[in-house]
Amino acid sequence: MDAKIRLDGLGPAIVSLTVSLIAYMGLVGVYVTNGTLTHAAVPQSIAWIGLAFVAYLGMVVWGERARRVDMRLIWAGAVVFRLLLLLTTPTLSDDVYRYLWDGYVANNGVSPYALPVDSPQLDALNIPLRSLVNHSWMASPYLPAAQWLFAGVTGLAPLRPLSMQIAMVAIDLLNGALIVALLAAARLPGRRVLIYLLNPLAVVESAHGAHVDVWMIFLTLLAVWLALGRRTDNVRQPGFSQQFDAVARVWLAPIALGMATLTKILPVLLLPVFFWPWRWRRLALYAVMVGVPIALAGSRAGWGLTGPLDGRGFFAALRIYGDQWNFNSGLFHWLEAALAQSRALNLDPAGAGQAAKGIVALSMAAVLLAVWLRARHTHQTRARTRLMAVPLMAYVLLAPTMHPWYLLLLLAFTPFLAPGADEWRGGWWIVAPWLYLSGALFLSYLTYVNPLDLREFEWVRWVEWIPTLALLLACGASFLRRSLRSRRRSGTR
Numbered sequence: 363m364d365a366k367i368r369l370d371g372l373g374p375a376i377v378s379l380t381v382s383l384i385a386y387m388g389l390v391g392v393y394v395t396n397g398t399l400t401h402a403a404v405p406q407s408i409a410w411i412g413l414a415f416v417a418y419l420g421m422v423v424w425g426e427r428a429r430r431v432d433m434r435l436i437w438a439g440a441v442v443f444r445l446l447l448l449l450t451t452p453t454l455s456d457d458v459y460r461y462l463w464d465g466y467v468a469n470n471g472v473s474p475y476a477l478p479v480d481s482p483q484l485d486a487l488n489i490p491l492r493s494l495v496n497h498s499w500m501a502s503p504y505l506p507a508a509q510w511l512f513a514g515v516t517g518l519a520p521l522r523p524l525s526m527q528i529a530m531v532a533i534d535l536l537n538g539a540l541i542v543a544l545l546a547a548a549r550l551p552g553r554r555v556l557i558y559l560l561n562p563l564a565v566v567e568s569a570h571g572a573h574v575d576v577w578m579i580f581l582t583l584l585a586v587w588l589a590l591g592r593r594t595d596n597v598r599q600p601g602f603s604q605q606f607d608a609v610a611r612v613w614l615a616p617i618a619l620g621m622a623t624l625t626k627i628l629p630v631l632l633l634p635v636f637f638w639p640w641r642w643r644r645l646a647l648y649a650v651m652v653g654v655p656i657a658l659a660g661s662r663a664g665w666g667l668t669g670p671l672d673g674r675g676f677f678a679a680l681r682i683y684g685d686q687w688n689f690n691s692g693l694f695h696w697l698e699a700a701l702a703q704s705r706a707l708n709l710d711p712a713g714a715g716q717a718a719k720g721i722v723a724l725s726m727a728a729v730l731l732a733v734w735l736r737a738r739h740t741h742q743t744r745a746r747t748r749l750m751a752v753p754l755m756a757y758v759l760l761a762p763t764m765h766p767w768y769l770l771l772l773l774a775f776t777p778f779l780a781p782g783a784d785e786w787r788g789g790w791w792i793v794a795p796w797l798y799l800s801g802a803l804f805l806s807y808l809t810y811v812n813p814l815d816l817r818e819f820e821w822v823r824w825v826e827w828i829p830t831l832a833l834l835l836a837c838g839a840s841f842l843r844r845s846l847r848s849r850r851r852s853g854t855r
Contacts, residue, residue, distance in 0.1 A: 374420060375421060376435075378417045378420035383442065383443070386443050386447060390449050394449075398453040402811065407807070414562040418561055425554070436556045437559075440538060440559040444534070447565065448569055450570050451524070452572055455573070461504075461574060464504060467484065469513055469516060472487070474509055475674075479497075501663070504574065533576045536580055537583055538559040548744035548778055551782075575770045581619070581621045584622075585629075588615035589639065590746055612643070616651060628754075629771070632754075633645075634753070637734060637737065638738050659676050664676065697721060725760055726760060748778055750775060766807075779793050794837070795830045799830045802830070
């Protein structure tokens, strides 16, 4: 009887995992048939990913309703799905070729920031993958800690996309282990890791896309675990463990967050939460960890802070990104359009774009200030990890560019947003918008259906962002109603 009950309880999970397996096998089939997942194959690719996403939602529901969750099922699915996609070569994004090129030239003694890929000065290092690197007219936009990974992988493994894919899959599975450890420290169920590990966005963008964002996530989660998760709230460990806790919090956590920031700048948004427990000594260490590698790279390759946008120098590619990149944005797009159409302001498109970026910068500053003030009175691991998600949410909503993999860092914090057993179940409202968006963002790949006519579809933007914003409004209304009810009950006592 007990065995039958356990089997019945696993039924929905087995169905969801089986459907997911079929979906990822279908995605591999699309690649084998077409030699790509993009261009004319994009609709088929999105259809299979959509099926995997529906099955994933079934797993999330099962994980919350089941009396007992076998973590082996979650890990088996996470590993098998990623291994399947290693049978594909990255085509939904070609960033991997930039990673390989940067690592290759670095291992040959050339700074990736010094010269554009197509510079004649690099002809002596010419190899076939050079022609596949995107934006070859500019030097690398990736920061030093990303370059360290690229150089390490290309120095140890064959100069092939598969090498980078394997590295990113291994790192992403470590991300899952860190999330489990942090969930335990926050006194939340470990099964919540499936919200990240089994999400098709994490599976596809790590195993197929091989995006360096998973390295940024690893370093960020490592910093959070070292700073907050080495012990469960209110439970101290004696002896060596306690000494290591002190070293981790004082030295290792700032170094890890510094490396995360040196991979992609996004983790700097977590700094307001770290500020109060770290204070000046650890903040100074973090600043040194970030500043010294930048200074060394800039002094070697040039700074690129002024002059033409020709992609030469440490900051040159980042200047180009900030000045020219605008893709698949939500609130930023509509803000920019409203400013351009305003007769009172009379702005040209370039002026409207700059004005919109200024408003976004001020909005982000306001969010960071609010988080900083709130963090001063936030002490428990669960509350701190949730607070870290707030500026990431603001970034996702306001960013001028939103490729699918840009959501991954917020997705890694989503398991902590869901309510614990001792909390109001309506707290799931805060999770819903980001789960929806993680599935909807794949529609942005429709831009690449016709390689000769790359364009955004307005209906895609609406399908991605309007339901996301509606779910956020519903979340706010739900929390407001609960707050009002609590006040009424307090007033009648």
